[in-house]
Amino acid sequence: MTLFIKPKIGSWKLTDLVEDPNKRQFQEFLQSLETRIKQLEDKRKDLNPQISATDFENLLHLIEDISEKVNVASGYAHLRYSADTSSNEAASLVTKMEIMRSNITNRLMFFDLWFKKDIDEENAQRLIDSIPSVYREYLKHKRLLAKYTLTEPEEKIISTLEVTGPNALVKIYDRMTSSFEFVMAVKKGKKIIKKTFPNKEKMLSLVRSPKPEEREAAYKSLLHVYKKNSGVLGEIYQNLVIQWYDEHISMRGFQSPISARNISNNLDDTTVETLLSVCKRNSVVFQDYFKEKAKMLGIKKLQRYHLYAPLSLKNSQQKKFNYENAVDIVLQTFEDFDPQFMEYAEQIFKEQHVDSEIRKSKLGGAFCYTVSPKRTPYVLLNYNGKSRDVSTMAHEFGHAIHSMSASDKPILVSHSALPLAETASVFAEMLLNDNLIKKVTSKEQKILIAEQIDDMYATIMRQAYFTIFEIDAHHAIAEENATIDKVSELYLNNLTKQFGSSVSLSPDFQWEWVYIPHFYHSPFYCYAYSFGNLLVLSLYQQFKTEGESFIPKYFKILSAGGSQKTEELLKESNIDISKAEFWQQGFDLVAKKIHELKDMN
DSSP states (O other): OOOSSOOOSSOOOOTTTOSOTTSHHHHHHHHHHHHHHHHHHGGGGGOOTTOOHHHHHHHHHHHHHHHHHHHHHHHHHHHHHHHOTTOHHHHHHHHHHHHHHHHHHHHHHHHHHIIIIISOHHHHHHHHHHSOGGGHHHHHHHHHGGGGOOOHHHHHHHHHHHHHTHHHHHHHHHHHHHTOOEEEEEEETTEEEEEEESSHHHHHGGGGOSOHHHHHHHHHHHHHHHHHTHHHHHHHHHHHHHHHHIIIIIITOOSSHHHHHHHHTTOOHHHHHHHHHHHHHTHHHHHHHHHHHHHHHTOSSEEGGGTTOOSSOTTOOOOOOOHHHHHHHHHHHHHHHOHHHHHHHHHHHHTTOEEOSOOTTSOOSOEEEOSOTTSOOEEEOOOOSSHHHHHHHHHHHHHHHHHHHTTTSOTTTOSOOGGGTTHHHHHHHHHHHHHHHTTSOHHHHHHHHHHHHHHHIIIIIHHHHHHHHHHHHHHHHHHHOOOHHHHHHHHHHHHHHHHTTSEEOOGGGGGGGGGOHHHHHSTTOTHHHHHHHHHHHHHHHHHHHHGGGHHHHHHHHHHTTTSSOHHHHHHTTTOOTTSHHHHHHHHHHHHHHHHHHHHTO
16 A cells, blocks of 8 residues: 655645635635625525425525635634644634624525524425435424524624634633643652643643653643633633523523533434433443553552553653554555545545644644535644554544545535544544554553553543533533632542542642633533444444444445434434443443453453
8 A cells, every 4th residue: 555645744735725815816715705695695585485495405505605615715714723823814814714704694694594483384394305305404403493593683693792702712712722831840860850842732642651750740730831821711711601601591592501512413412411321320430440450550549640551661662653654554444444444534645634743833632624525624633653643643534534425415414413523533543443453462452452441431431521520610600600719629529520439639630621622612512522432332343243244334324424313323223322221332342341451461
């Protein structure tokens, strides 16, 4: 297997989106967008209950064309800003594009509100039944949202204020945290050696260092910086929570803050409640693992600083993967599963849509960003050569493969619902883990299995408890006027319940919540990780049992995008996510993996 272009660590190319936002070509592009918007505005007079299915479908296609253009312009701005959050020009362009998007949303809101609220049920159903079936769930969901939709003037006010309200607060959070410097102090004998990190990504990789002094120092540095800035960062969070409550509870009438997310995801509240309940009930599974891990490490009790300690000799070096080798491993893993997987991933490298290097002021973490189904996704990494970075690469490219599998779907329905958003990413990681285990010694297999269980904890139990914390924090802030210190106390209590007696907690971990970007960017997003991981455990078991015959079924789930309701799509694969038994099945597989590790001692 050879790549057309050997990828090198570096930044992405955005010129296939926008060559230069200061040139005439970009202004002409925006003008073409304005022309299409006016065309749709002119159609407002044609909206009536008896509108023909053909005319209605043509309006949807016009909206799709507008959405495509808006996504290109705003996608470019956000990707450019992610690559350098210190750039005032990039930040200004993001604001400009957000204002533009808000303005367009307000101008075209009439169509959305007409279909949600103005047209009668009989004619709405006539249109849903008459146009291509790919749009049906999308339109049915719009009708479901009608009861939470306000009047046109109210919706316009909310849309306008989002730019200078929650969106602005999130941007301030990102700019602040991306500019933090971290000083890590490590004891070596009688000396204290200090090292400065201009970006937290390199430092955070050390929480998996084989050296306990590095793990502890990395966490202490991280938590010290976020505690020092918790006044401002906590204030940002408080305001975001209050804004969420004011809009979704006071104005729209959702039953609870998390219900707004669930219904947006076209998912029943009871399904999410069942998922979180099963997660809480199974906290003992990972508590058992952490007790066992302490024995394997030769210590009495695991401290939170050492949760991700690798099962290796104290002073051994972690295996390093150069970038080119990591790319080869990931692509080979995908090709072994199905050549189409590999071809999708290879295309992203060929088009230089990957930003992989660690730089000062670059956004931390990793993500996959799909501008539209017609365009190859973009992947941001902060690659540091550790095995975790190879897994992250597989994870984000799994997202991209999911998106590309649904590239034949219209832009309005191409994105999968949030509960399925982590399906392909986690599946890709599991494929990678299986691939790596085949190539190592029995001792290294033990280390890899422990890393897998560590990851399962981080992406199932930790994320579920993040969501439980958010439920408590939103209630405390919005209804009890809780201080930042009180929210931090809630978080420490959350950790105590999560770990029981299996892990020793130090007080500084009460500030960990301030550094979790999802709490700021996307309230109640985190249960999607628990959902996706437990779902993938079931799907992966099917794959191991059925072999190649499973692959078409899997691609069917990915290629559906957002065109089907999650529960209905999964039932076609004999998966019932409304039942506690389904989620328990995932934890039973985790427990089996833990017993496998114990048996290797």
